Amino acid sequence: MMLLRIAFRNLWLHKVKTLIVGAMLFFGTLLVVLGGAAVSALEESMAKSVVNAVSGHVQIQAADAQDEITLFDFDNSSKDFGHIKDFPKVKAALEALPSVKTVVPMGVNFAVVFTGNVLDKKLTELREALRDGKTERSVALKDHIRRIVADLEKDLKNLRDIANMDKVMLEMKTNFEALAEARKDAFWEKLDREPESAIEFLENKVAPIAIGEDLIGLQYLGTDTARYQQTFDRFEIVKGTMIPAGQRGFVFNNRAYEDWVKNKTARRLDKIKERLDNGETIAECEDCQTWTKQNQKQAALLVYQMDKEHEAAVRSALVKLLGDDQKTTTELLQSLLDVNDSNFGERHAFFYDAVAPHIDLYTIKIGDTLVLTAYGKSGFMRKVPVKVYGTFNFKSLEKSFLAGAYSVMDLMTFRDLYGFMTDERKKENETLKAKVQVKDVSRDKAEDELFGADAGAGVESAASATFDETAGVDMHAAGEKYTDEMLARKYSQQEIDDGVVINAAVMLKDGVDIETARQEIEATGQAQNLGIKAVHWQKSAGLVGNLVRVISIVLVVAIFIIFVVALVIINNSLVMATLERTREIGTMRAIGAGRGTVMWMFMVESLTLAALFGTAGALTGATTVLVAGQVGVPAWSDFAYFLFAGPRLFPTLHAVHVIVAFVVIGLVGLLSTLYPALLATRIAPVVAMQKDD
Amino acid sequence: MTAPSPAAPPIVDLVDVYKIYQLGNTEVPAVQGVSIRINRGEFATIAGPSGSGKTTLLNLIGCVDTATRGDVIVAGQNTGRLKEKDLTRLRLFKIGFIFQSFNLVSVLTAYQNVEFPLLLQKSVGKAERDRRVREVLEAVGLGTHGKHRPNELSGGQRQRVAVARALVTKPEIVLADEPTANLDSVTGSQIIDLMKELNHRDGTTFIFSTHDAKVMEAADRIVRLKDGRVQDASAGHAGGAVAHA
Numbered sequence: 046m047m048l049l050r051i052a053f054r055n056l057w058l059h060k061v062k063t064l065i066v067g068a069m070l071f072f073g074t075l076l077v078v079l080g081g082a083a084v085s086a087l088e089e090s091m092a093k094s095v096v097n098a099v100s101g102h103v104q105i106q107a108a109d110a111q112d113e114i115t116l117f118d119f120d121n122s123s124k125d126f127g128h129i130k131d132f133p134k135v136k137a138a139l140e141a142l143p144s145v146k147t148v149v150p151m152g153v154n155f156a157v158v159f160t161g162n163v164l165d166k167k168l169t170e171l172r173e174a175l176r177d178g179k180t181e182r183s184v185a186l187k188d189h190i191r192r193i194v195a196d197l198e199k200d201l202k203n204l205r206d207i208a209n210m211d212k213v214m215l216e217m218k219t220n221f222e223a224l225a226e227a228r229k230d231a232f233w234e235k236l237d238r239e240p241e242s243a244i245e246f247l248e249n250k251v252a253p254i255a256i257g258e259d260l261i262g263l264q265y266l267g268t269d270t271a272r273y274q275q276t277f278d279r280f281e282i283v284k285g286t287m288i289p290a291g292q293r294g295f296v297f298n299n300r301a302y303e304d305w306v307k308n309k310t311a312r313r314l315d316k317i318k319e320r321l322d323n324g325e326t327i328a329e330c331e332d333c334q335t336w337t338k339q340n341q342k343q344a345a346l347l348v349y350q351m352d353k354e355h356e357a358a359v360r361s362a363l364v365k366l367l368g369d370d371q372k373t374t375t376e377l378l379q380s381l382l383d384v385n386d387s388n389f390g391e392r393h394a395f396f397y398d399a400v401a402p403h404i405d406l407y408t409i410k411i412g413d414t415l416v417l418t419a420y421g422k423s424g425f426m427r428k429v430p431v432k433v434y435g436t437f438n439f440k441s442l443e444k445s446f447l448a449g450a451y452s453v454m455d456l457m458t459f460r461d462l463y464g465f466m467t468d469e470r471k472k473e474n475e476t477l478k479a480k481v482q483v484k485d486v487s488r489d490k491a492e493d494e495l496f497g498a499d500a501g502a503g504v505e506s507a508a509s510a511t512f513d514e515t516a517g518v519d520m521h522a523a524g525e526k527y528t529d530e531m532l533a534r535k536y537s538q539q540e541i542d543d544g545v546v547i548n549a550a551v552m553l554k555d556g557v558d559i560e561t562a563r564q565e566i567e568a569t570g571q572a573q574n575l576g577i578k579a580v581h582w583q584k585s586a587g588l589v590g591n592l593v594r595v596i597s598i599v600l601v602v603a604i605f606i607i608f609v610v611a612l613v614i615i616n617n618s619l620v621m622a623t624l625e626r627t628r629e630i631g632t633m634r635a636i637g638a639g640r641g642t643v644m645w646m647f648m649v650e651s652l653t654l655a656a657l658f659g660t661a662g663a664l665t666g667a668t669t670v671l672v673a674g675q676v677g678v679p680a681w682s683d684f685a686y687f688l689f690a691g692p693r694l695f696p697t698l699h700a701v702h703v704i705v706a707f708v709v710i711g712l713v714g715l716l717s718t719l720y721p722a723l724l725a726t727r728i729a730p731v732v733a734m735q736k737d738d
Numbered sequence: 739m740t741a742p743s744p745a746a747p748p749i750v751d752l753v754d755v756y757k758i759y760q761l762g763n764t765e766v767p768a769v770q771g772v773s774i775r776i777n778r779g780e781f782a783t784i785a786g787p788s789g790s791g792k793t794t795l796l797n798l799i800g801c802v803d804t805a806t807r808g809d810v811i812v813a814g815q816n817t818g819r820l821k822e823k824d825l826t827r828l829r830l831f832k833i834g835f836i837f838q839s840f841n842l843v844s845v846l847t848a849y850q851n852v853e854f855p856l857l858l859q860k861s862v863g864k865a866e867r868d869r870r871v872r873e874v875l876e877a878v879g880l881g882t883h884g885k886h887r888p889n890e891l892s893g894g895q896r897q898r899v900a901v902a903r904a905l906v907t908k909p910e911i912v913l914a915d916e917p918t919a920n921l922d923s924v925t926g927s928q929i930i931d932l933m934k935e936l937n938h939r940d941g942t943t944f945i946f947s948t949h950d951a952k953v954m955e956a957a958d959r960i961v962r963l964k965d966g967r968v969q970d971a972s973a974g975h976a977g978g979a980v981a982h983a
């Protein structure tokens with residue numbers, strides 16, 4: 046009615062002010078709708094990937110565990126997640142709940158693999174070739190090894206020729222000084238401040254000293270592999286096959302496999318290609334230039350891997366490509382690897398066509414038996430052989446660091462590495478060992494071998510009664526027969542379930558509220574005395590789970606600030622308007638308008654403004670979300686890729702966000718008007734009578 | 739014009755009214771012991787030099803201000819005893835205002851300005867409202883200017899709109915504080931003539947203040963103020979009102 050008309054006319058008359066305030070309200074609402082949709086889409090995608098890759102909806106662990114389970118915390122080594130006492134009982138009890146779909150036993154740990162240097166590897170191959178009577182292969186291998194030996198001799202001679210003893214001693218001294226420097230805390234503090242110079246120091250002074258074995262660190266998840274594969278739909282085999290049901294085995298996380306197991310030169314070429322596929326250029330990509338330089342520097346390592354025939358094949362291809370037959374193979378490879386934006390495509394293809402087949406592209410091949418070394422809970426180093434069956438990805442998470450976090454192995458191997466055994470397992474182990482006449486590695490020997498002088502910590506842990514007496518075992522040393530028998534063995538479901546389980550993932554049925562189910566699980570645990578507690582996946586995912594929360598907090602704060610600013614500005618401009626309109630308001634009061642009417646006049650004006658621009662903002666936001674929900678928001682970086690749990694984020698429109706937007710904007714409208722409106726109601730009717738001046 | 743019957747109660751009755759403003763520590767007496775009666779249908783003017791208390795007196799009668807002392811009885815109600823809400827109602831239903839500087843709501847058209855008090859009254863239906871707004875606009879000679887906004891009208895036309903707005907509620911009394919001060923003398927006297935005509939036609943009581951001797955001539959009765967006191971409340975040529983000093 047009249048007030049609305051006055052409101053409209055006032056808004057129209059003060060167009061600039063209306064537009065400024067309106068724009069803020071517009072963007073505020075837009076942000077609420079967009080932000081709300083984004084956060085819940087992120088939450089959903091994050092939930093989808095974390096829940097369906099590793100965590101399940103709820104994680105359970107021992108109620109008396111020292112630390113709460115954190116799946117993506119990379120410093121888990123010092124934590125104790127306890128272990129679930131009677132997993133088969135827990136599993137049965139929880140799977141009886143109507144909201145629970147599956148319970149998958151798990152455990153996370155860290156192990157290292159020593160891959161050995163080229164000479165080691167060639168010697169192993171030679172031994173096998175000779176054993177299997179592959180004459181041709183062994184001839185080639187012998188030749189290769191002789192070449193390596195020759196190279197070593199040459200290197201050593203060079204050293205002797207150029208150096209008198211003083212020089213050798215001097216070099217030693219320099220090396221020790223470099224190592225001592227790199228051991229100092231001050232050095233690492235300096236690295237934090239000036240990373241470039243410190244890293245360069247490590248590269249130039251320390252790396253060359255390192256020789257011999259290559260060490261790969263692996264974070265892994267031990268689980269009931271068959272159940273795991275059935276339950277977690279993000280899990281997808283990339284190379285090879287899944288571990289056969291009930292058997293021991295290991296599947297590499299494909300990303301870890303590529304990053305750590307693949308030949309470094311090939312990997313660096315891959316990474317450059319990835320960047321170029323992302324639209325970058327080598328000229329502008331500093332990493333690409335660094336990788337190119339490293340590739341050239343390490344070209345000799347590729348040649349080192351080739352026997353005579355392979356080298357000849359690579360060389361002739363290189364000569365054909367580069368048209369220069371004066372250079373050595375290493376020099377030719379160096380030229381090949383000197384890539385730039387114009388030649389990269391050709392060189393990359395050439396590398397894979399003509400060079401890769403002649404080198405070990407992966408230091409561990411699918412089908413190999415790995416020896417994993419881990420510090421078990423007893424504090425002793427434990428070596429366990431396991432067969433590599435393949436590699437896997439978490440679907441559409443290939444690029445996220447989440448994907449690189451875990452490799453997967455069976456629970457038996459996990460338990461052996463973890464070092465905690467139930468009595469049954471212990472007994473079974475004894476029988477098995479007796480059967481194959483295992484030679485026990487004595488504890489003393491293990492300590493000496495593995496810890497050297499620093500064995501103190503290990504002894505202390507070993508004193509703990511909970512851990513088994515076979516601590517410090519080297520199952521690999523038990524011999525091939527034992528290994529083969531163990532690796533081929535098929536374990537029953539009961540054997541798999543009935544042993545140490547650190548934690549377990551509970552997958553709920555569709556549409557079940559996670560928190561409600563979590564409480565239900567805890568209640569069941571208490572009622573049946575299962576000794577477990579249930580942790581929401583968001584909590585168990587640690588940093589990753591909190592990320593969404595952090596993002597939404599940032600968003601809420603941003604929205605809050607926008608609205609506070611809007612509130613202050615609207616308030617100020619209305620106070621000004623009140624002062625400007627004193628006479629008009631006084632007149633209205635004089636001719637019979639009550640305080641209420643005046644109050645309403647202001648409220649209607651603000652609410653009209655809020656409704657107009659709020660609707661516009663909400664509509665724009667809703668349309669954007671709907672369109673984005675169809676098209677998807679592309680991930681612009683690896684981090685975004687991770688957040689989006691895939692190449693694109695598909696936000697969905699929730700009525701709640703639109704409603705919240707309107708409530709918030711209405712509130713802002715009312716709050717900002719309260720004070721000026723109150724001022725206006727205090728204007729006395731007498732002012733209408735005052736003279737113009 | 740109907741002759742006021744001496745038995746009828748006066749529409750305005752001021753009894754020994756004081757209005758003393760407090761300016762810091764000093765007291766400014768604007769109205770001092772004023773007693774006047776104004777009967778229904780009178781066309782009265784309050785005259786006096788600047789600062790003599792004309793506006794103050796009109797404010798007291800118009801219930802937009804309250805007396806420091808004394809009784810102000812308007813349309814039978816002792817305003818000193820009314821609550822703010824009732825004063826507002828009294829203004830809305832019984833009193834019409836015409837201001838020196840017109841005081842139209844600038845964002846509304848002439849028609850809407852006139853309609854405004856009827857909307858505030860809430861009791862008048864849409865059709866009746868429209869009829870009355872048109873009628874009163876016609877009466878002030880602005881039948882064709884309803885759609886104009888104040889800034890599209892001349893000073894005289896604006897004051898006519900103000901007159902229409904004051905009259906549309908059919909008030910018992912119309913107060914005008916120097917309604918012609920912002921108009922040239924020709925337009926000013928046209929407005930006074932209009933007011934007078936409406937006073938004759940409907941018998942509405944008019945009380946207005948002015949400095950202008952020519953304007954005073956139009957009044958039935960002149961109340962002369964000086965320093966907040968009534969100098970001379972003699973009847974004009976039409977006579978009729980009593981001032982009991």
Ligand SMILES: Nc1ncnc2c1ncn2[C@@H]1O[C@H](COP(=O)(O)OP(=O)(O)OP(=O)(O)O)[C@@H](O)[C@H]1O
Pocket residue numbers: 759760761766767768786787788789790791792793794795
């Ligand atoms: N709000 C106020 N506070 C203090 N003093 C006031 C106030 N309003 C009026 N006065 C004083 O009261 C006296 C009467 O003022 P009033 O405005 O009634 O005179 P007036 O006759 O209307 O004068 P004018 O012809 O100039 O309009 C003056 O001395 C004036 O200064």
Ligand SMILES: [Mg+2]
Pocket residue numbers: 792793794915
């Ligand atoms: Mg005055």
